[in-house]
Amino acid sequence: xxxxxxxxxxxxxAAFVLAPLWRPGAAPAWEAxxxxxxxxxxxAYRALREIExxxxxxxxxxxxxxTLRARYQAEAVAVLRRLDALATTDRAAPAGAERPT
Amino acid sequence: MRRTLVFAAGAVAxxxxxxxxxxxxxxxxATYWVTVGELEQRAPGTAADRVRLGGTVAPxxxxxxxxxxxxxxxxxxxxxxxPVAYSGVVPDIFAEGRQVVVEGTLDRSGTFDATTLLAKCxxxxxxxxxxxxx
Amino acid sequence: MADLGRFSLFGALVLALYALAAAxxxxxxxRPEVVRSASRALVAVAVLEGVAAxxxxxxxxxxxxxxxxxxxxVSDAQPLLYDLTxxxxxxxxxxxxxxxxxxxxxLLALRSVGRQRPPLRPGLVAVxxxxxxxxxxxxxxxxxxxxxxxxxxxDGRGMNPLLLNPWMAIHPPTLYLGFVGLTVPFAIxxxxxxxxxxxxxxxxxxxxxxxxxxxxxxxxLMFGAKWSYVVLGWGGYWAWxxxxxxxxxxxxxxxxxxxxxxxxxxxxxxxxxxxxLVILAFGLSIFGTFLTRSGVLSxxxxxxxxxxxxxxxGFLALxxxxxxxxxxxxxxxxxxRNELDATLSRESAFLLNNxxxxxxxxxxxxxxxxxxxxxxLTGRAIxxxxxxxxxxxxxxxxxxxxxxxxxxxxxxRRASAESLRRNVQLPAAAGIVLGVALLxxxxxxxxxxxxxxxxxxxxxxxxxxxxRGVRVRRAHRGEGPVRALVxxxxxxxxxxxxxxxxxxxxxxxxxxxxxxxFSTQRVVTLGPGETAxxxxxxxxxxxxxQSTRGGALVIAAxxxxxxxxxxxxxxxxxxxxxxxxxxxxDVALRSTPRDDLYVILAGWTQDGRAxxxxxxxxxxxxxxxxxxxxxxxxxxxxxxxxxxxxxxxPAFRGAWSAGE
Numbered sequence: 023x024x025x026x027x028x029x030x031x032x033x034x035x036a037a038f039v040l041a042p043l044w045r046p047g048a049a050p051a052w053e054a055x056x057x058x059x060x061x062x063x064x065x066a067y068r069a070l071r072e073i074e075x076x077x078x079x080x081x082x083x084x085x086x087x088x089t090l091r092a093r094y095q096a097e098a099v100a101v102l103r104r105l106d107a108l109a110t111t112d113r114a115a116p117a118g119a120e121r122p123t
Numbered sequence: 124m125r126r127t128l129v130f131a132a133g134a135v136a137x138x139x140x141x142x143x144x145x146x147x148x149x150x151x152x153a154t155y156w157v158t159v160g161e162l163e164q165r166a167p168g169t170a171a172d173r174v175r176l177g178g179t180v181a182p183x184x185x186x187x188x189x190x191x192x193x194x195x196x197x198x199x200x201x202x203x204x205x206p207v208a209y210s211g212v213v214p215d216i217f218a219e220g221r222q223v224v225v226e227g228t229l230d231r232s233g234t235f236d237a238t239t240l241l242a243k244c245x246x247x248x249x250x251x252x253x254x255x256x257x
Numbered sequence: 258m259a260d261l262g263r264f265s266l267f268g269a270l271v272l273a274l275y276a277l278a279a280a281x282x283x284x285x286x287x288r289p290e291v292v293r294s295a296s297r298a299l300v301a302v303a304v305l306e307g308v309a310a311x312x313x314x315x316x317x318x319x320x321x322x323x324x325x326x327x328x329x330x331v332s333d334a335q336p337l338l339y340d341l342t343x344x345x346x347x348x349x350x351x352x353x354x355x356x357x358x359x360x361x362x363x364l365l366a367l368r369s370v371g372r373q374r375p376p377l378r379p380g381l382v383a384v385x386x387x388x389x390x391x392x393x394x395x396x397x398x399x400x401x402x403x404x405x406x407x408x409x410x411x412d413g414r415g416m417n418p419l420l421l422n423p424w425m426a427i428h429p430p431t432l433y434l435g436f437v438g439l440t441v442p443f444a445i446x447x448x449x450x451x452x453x454x455x456x457x458x459x460x461x462x463x464x465x466x467x468x469x470x471x472x473x474x475x476x477x478l479m480f481g482a483k484w485s486y487v488v489l490g491w492g493g494y495w496a497w498x499x500x501x502x503x504x505x506x507x508x509x510x511x512x513x514x515x516x517x518x519x520x521x522x523x524x525x526x527x528x529x530x531x532x533x534l535v536i537l538a539f540g541l542s543i544f545g546t547f548l549t550r551s552g553v554l555s556x557x558x559x560x561x562x563x564x565x566x567x568x569x570x571g572f573l574a575l576x577x578x579x580x581x582x583x584x585x586x587x588x589x590x591x592x593x594r595n596e597l598d599a600t601l602s603r604e605s606a607f608l609l610n611n612x613x614x615x616x617x618x619x620x621x622x623x624x625x626x627x628x629x630x631x632x633x634l635t636g637r638a639i640x641x642x643x644x645x646x647x648x649x650x651x652x653x654x655x656x657x658x659x660x661x662x663x664x665x666x667x668x669x670r671r672a673s674a675e676s677l678r679r680n681v682q683l684p685a686a687a688g689i690v691l692g693v694a695l696l697x698x699x700x701x702x703x704x705x706x707x708x709x710x711x712x713x714x715x716x717x718x719x720x721x722x723x724x725r726g727v728r729v730r731r732a733h734r735g736e737g738p739v740r741a742l743v744x745x746x747x748x749x750x751x752x753x754x755x756x757x758x759x760x761x762x763x764x765x766x767x768x769x770x771x772x773x774x775f776s777t778q779r780v781v782t783l784g785p786g787e788t789a790x791x792x793x794x795x796x797x798x799x800x801x802x803q804s805t806r807g808g809a810l811v812i813a814a815x816x817x818x819x820x821x822x823x824x825x826x827x828x829x830x831x832x833x834x835x836x837x838x839x840x841x842x843d844v845a846l847r848s849t850p851r852d853d854l855y856v857i858l859a860g861w862t863q864d865g866r867a868x869x870x871x872x873x874x875x876x877x878x879x880x881x882x883x884x885x886x887x888x889x890x891x892x893x894x895x896x897x898x899x900x901x902x903x904x905x906x907p908a909f910r911g912a913w914s915a916g917e
Contacts, residue, residue, distance in 0.1 A: 035301045038301055042290045042294040072752075078729040079726060137612055148645035148646070151645060151648050152641040154642065156632075212870050214491065215839075216417075216840075
């Protein structure tokens with residue numbers, strides 16, 4: 023009785039695990055560059071908010087604040103430009119195409 | 124360049140102070156582990172240094188004097204045995220046949236004067252051989 | 258039943274090995290369907306481990322004494338709840354818990370991380386399958402939980418009565434959630450190192466998982482301390498015991514990581530350092546499991562006798578070798594993109610904080626393994642006790658406190674000495690005022706005064722940060738003070754969540770300082786009606802009584818507590834004696850924010866006199882309160898900051914369009 027149950031359990035596990043092998047498919051599309059840029063964009067936004075808070079709470083001098091703000095804004099702008107450029111090429115290329123990572 | 128120098132100096136300072144702290148800590152906190160056999164072989168009176176002694180409480184040897192909170196028992200490693208005297212609060216898990224660790228010195232009469240008594244917490248430590256049941 | 262359990266574990270081991278191989282081959286051959294099959298194998302592993310756990314739980318719950326594990330941990334007299342929690346009372350069960358938790362984490366990580374960054378999938382599957390396979394191998398061959406005997410006894414031995422306590426029921430699973438949780442950051446980082454060059458080495462993805470594991474470790478440590486305090490009856494909560502150190506070491510490394518990851522996020526620096534911390538934390542979690550479960554430190558000689566130690570250390574060495582090998586391979590790609598701008602900046606404060614945390618972790622490690630190392634090196638085992646740890650950790654902890662105060666006040670990149678001086682003034686004044694007040698109140702212990710001054714200083718910096726932030730919000734948006742505070746925390750969750758955690762740690766610090774420096778105790782033997790004074794309290798002994806409860810003989814000393822002339826009511830210290838020779842203490846505990854009165858029944862005489870150990874431990878309640886505050890802060894910091902990005906976005910969109 024138990025033996026039969028174990029055999030059924032083993033077969034079920036094997037079928038479940040091996041099933042995908044009969045349905046080969048493409049790897050999900052993913053762009054390393056895009057993810058990196060999204061991270062960079064969020065980091066730049068966070069940095070901008072934090073230096074603003076740092077200035078308002080008296081941790082940063084106005085001069086330093088201006089320098090840092092200019093730097094982070096330049097970073098954010100560069101990242102946004104590259105993201106937009108990626109979006110444009112995405113529209114040009116067929117959707118779902120496999121991309122080397 | 125100057126910044127690298129500052130960081131290097133800081134790193135050296137931190138490592139040196141840590142080494143100093145560790146050295147001091149060892150001076151203060153180190154005790155030798157000995158076995159009952161090793162201690163028994165020493166001539167009485169020659170071992171004034173504090174040691175840590177591990178063994179089993181020999182069954183039938185525990186004498187507890189409640190009003191004076193004085194505990195006497197014999198600790199054994201299976202082959203050798205040594206009387207132990209201890210004053211203070213006895214841990215809950217102290218019992219005959221249990222593993223204990225005592226810290227203290229061997230006095231001239233050959234009795235181990237313990238200032239610390241630790242009973243092995245059987246809850247957390249498993250036996251050395253996983254096949255012996257707890 | 259036992260066969261089903263054994264079969265499940267064996268099947269799970271086969272599937273985990275299959276997952277490891279399939280993930281590696283599938284990634285190499287660029288066959289995503291093979292990798293998908295490998296991740297399905299991990300789902301099957303989780304199900305089979307679930308079956309094995311269900312078998313063990315059923316056996317424990319039905320008191321099936323044909324299982325050796327049940328005989329060792331269950332008895333007819335034991336409450337059912339503790340039969341069930343004895344699942345993790347022994348080594349076999351706790352390794353099964355490890356494997357089960359790991360499978361749960363693996364599935365969660367595959368869902369969330371696998372979706373965020375699909376190329377990590379094969380690596381994640383491979384690492385998690387590899388770690389699972391090790392634990393399943395141990396369960397299948399080295400420490401089988403389903404060993405049975407042909408002649409089952411009529412009753413079991415039951416767990417050690419010291420374990421029959423609610424805190425001990427939840428302490429191990431919480432700690433294990435933390436230990437096992439450290440595998441996920443490790444898997445993410447190793448998977449990233451395998452899969453190829455990336456900006457962050459997976460460290461930023463690992464941060465949230467590390468925070469969760471850190472929180473679980475914190476709570477596990479607190480529960481363990483609470484158990485030790487209320488159950489073990491020695492008046493303390495921390496003894497630098499190896500099993501405590503085992504959980505403290507990964508906690509320290511995780512704490513260091515949670516700080517230095519912020520530098521990487523902001524400045525793309527210290528990637529290598531963070532990767533090493535993640536690997537180290539994982540290694541310490543395996544080492545910790547080994548320490549608590551192998552018995553290597555309970556007897557120096559057991560190490561060579563037990564096969565367990567060799568397996569654990571072998572696995573640990575292999576895992577570290579692979580991980581550090583990958584780090585060496587990707588070394589150049591992990592270099593920092595920036596460097597420190599200035600010596601005086603939040604980055605260098607964090608760097609110093611990291612060094613101090615690692616120094617503590619190293620010292621704790623050294624002290625824990627000292628008996629083994631010295632036995633190998635000199636042939637004599639030398640033990641280092643609490644004085645060793647106190648001597649090293651206390652000064653470093655003061656340094657960490659100072660940094661905890663300065664860190665938030667100092668700006669990223671470049672702080673002007675001028676603004677730092679300005680910002681430090683008020684909190685420093687607050688700390689000094691507190692110190693003077695303490696001295697005036699008659700507190701003379703220099704270490705304690707220093708600790709409280711530093712705690713006051715740090716608390717004041719957090720308060721100043723909060724007040725300034727609220728003021729800014731009120732000025733900009735005209736919000737009311739409460740609303741502004743809530744909004745401030747809600748929009749800067751990580752920053753203010755972190756500050757709240759700091760406040761919790763301060764409470765913990767005060768509790769530790771108060772109870773270790775100002776604890777008073779005395780041991781008295783009283784006859785009925787006699788009174789003893791301890792601290793501000795007087796305790797009257799009203800006589801002994803006897804009863805039986807749950808198979809134990811309970812001796813109770815009835816007490817009455819007075820403070821001055823005020824009667825604080827009755828109070829009882831008990832001791833339970835079990836047939837097996839064990840005894841447990843029920844501490845009589847009266848806890849107030851000022852101090853704990855803690856009474857232990859140490860012994861009694863035939864003529865009805867009782868020996869009592871009376872302790873007054875100041876500020877212990879602050880520690881437990883600190884645990885609650887840490888929970889609040891950690892929860893706030895763990896909630897994702899999604900809205901914040903949107904809130905910040907429009908303004909800079911504007912700046913960008915203006916630039917075009």
